[in-house]
Amino acid sequence: NAGVTQTPKFRVLKTGQSMTLLCAQDMNHEYMYWYRQDPGMGLRLIHYSVGEGTTAKGEVPDGYNVSRLKKQNFLLGLESAAPSQTSVYFCASTTAGGPSEQFFGPGTRLTVL
């Protein structure tokens, strides 16, 4: 039982390049989330999904797109990376229903030059 995994762990991009971050969970969770964590800002929600085929915007969605084609996977895309997107990205998942614990992945450290 691996829990929540994220690929890649580190990445350096040049401004304007694109990339996709992959999140996978093996806990059969309905809900999945993408956060970014920046110094002094805490964790901020980018996009989330309440089930396969559904996505919704969070607090800071601009510049990102997401897809949830399979229940166990949640992809975060950057179409044209900007230095402001330099951050640590965390994926999380949880069960449906009432408020419950979110399980986090180990994070992806992204630097945009």
Add this chain to the structure above:
Amino acid sequence: QKEVEQDPGPLSVPEGAIVSLNCTYSNSAFQYFMWYRQYSRKGPELLMYTYSSGNKEDGRFTAQVDKSSKYISLFIRDSQPSDSATYLCAMIGGGNKLTFGTGTQLKVEL
């Protein structure tokens, strides 16, 4: 004004000390309160989860919620070097979306 305010620290204490970590919030819709612990270069992990006002104890950790004052606390007794981490408060109002504080960095020194 942020919905959740948390002193970022850093907070440095000697081993064995009692640690008090706090958050204030402004949104009365928040009903569920969590504390996450995050070690350096790791993802956050749930430490405590409370719903009602009052205290909840788990080993050396006590979570306290005062909804009337919109104030929550986490106390760590007999702090250990292994408690050195960033502690994030988090709150849920509706649905299953968490609103996080900025986190308090704690260092427990030998």
